[in-house]
Amino acid sequence: VLGLGTAAFGRRLTRRQKLRLLEHALDLGITYFDTAPLYGRGGAEGVVGAFAAPRRDRIGLATKLGLEWRGGRLRRQVVRAFEPDGARRRLEESLRKLRTDHVDVLLLHEPTQGDVGDDLLAFLAEAVGQGLARAVGVAGGPLLGPLAARPPVTPWVAQASVTVLESLPPGAFVVCHSAIVSARSGKARRAPAEALRRALAANPRGIVLFSTTDHDHLRANAAVPSD
Numbered sequence: 001v002l003g004l005g006t007a008a009f010g011r012r013l014t015r016r017q018k019l020r021l022l023e024h025a026l027d028l029g030i031t032y033f034d035t036a037p038l039y040g041r042g043g044a045e046g047v048v049g050a051f052a053a054p055r056r057d058r059i060g061l062a063t064k065l066g067l068e069w070r071g072g073r074l075r076r077q078v079v080r081a082f083e084p085d086g087a088r089r090r091l092e093e094s095l096r097k098l099r100t101d102h103v104d105v106l107l108l109h110e111p112t113q114g115d116v117g118d119d120l121l122a123f124l125a126e127a128v129g130q131g132l133a134r135a136v137g138v139a140g141g142p143l144l145g146p147l148a149a150r151p152p153v154t155p156w157v158a159q160a161s162v163t164v165l166e167s168l169p170p171g172a173f174v175v176c177h178s179a180i181v182s183a184r185s186g187k188a189r190r191a192p193a194e195a196l197r198r199a200l201a202a203n204p205r206g207i208v209l210f211s212t213t214d215h216d217h218l219r220a221n222a223a224v225p226s227d
């Protein structure tokens with residue numbers, strides 16, 4: 001029910017430190033890992049792949065399609081890459097980096113209306129049909145709710161901030177994130193463990209992601225009971 005995200009796998013940690021965190025998470029019983037071509041300035045998938053390869057059958061892997069990092073030493077450059085023509089090549093590149101022949105979840109990364117047409121949805125269906133992805137869906141953005149309400153492909157996953165959980169249709173399979181960060185602000189500030197506990201209670205059939213760069217935080221988060 002708890003998964004570890006890798007959006008924070010940037011320059012602050014060495015490759016070795018990232019691998020240790022992933023291994024520690026698995027030792028603590030966390031078996032679902034969320035990554036993306038964008039994360040870690042394009043480097044997160046490769047680290048997750050090195051971790052996953054010797055134990056692929058024991059873990060769930062999610063990656064994304066649509067947002068990419070393009071070089072640039074001085075500026076952060078995020079490029080939108082949703083063209084259906086390039087989708088297969090992009091997924092194959094993710095699979096190569098992840099050192100696997102399939103991902104458990106493939107998510108369109110914060111797409112807008114103009115990004116998602118019939119061709120891209122047909123590609124997602126094909127990816128499931130060919131066993132390249134066990135499930136597909138959308139991570140964030142304005143299409144999250146509408147597509148979760150009428151999934152164009154099954155199995156469908158909605159990956160959403162905990163703050164919009166209530167707006168999603170009751171039957172949707174939800175991977176939720178931002179439990180800890182969203183509990184830091186506003187009137188009702190909550191400690192990380194309490195924020196995760198509440199997110200698990202609000203999303204009892206799905207997965208709750210968190211991220212950390214700290215082993216003590218990892219240990220504390222992994223110990224949060226799901227009611």
Ligand SMILES: NC(=O)c1ccc[n+]([C@@H]2O[C@H](COP(=O)([O-])OP(=O)(O)OC[C@H]3O[C@@H](n4cnc5c(N)ncnc54)[C@H](OP(=O)(O)O)[C@@H]3O)[C@@H](O)[C@H]2O)c1
Nearest residue numbers: 005006007139140177178179180181192210211212213217
């Ligand atoms: N569009 C999308 O699909 C999308 C959007 C956002 C996030 N995500 C996914 O969700 C993952 C998690 O992101 P999130 O937004 O949900 O972050 P989060 O887990 O809500 O917050 C992470 C922050 O909380 C801190 N933290 C974690 N555990 C803590 C603890 N026990 N005590 C004190 N501080 C603690 C971390 O700092 P330390 O490193 O110091 O622990 C970090 O600053 C991402 O890595 C990504 O995989 C996806």
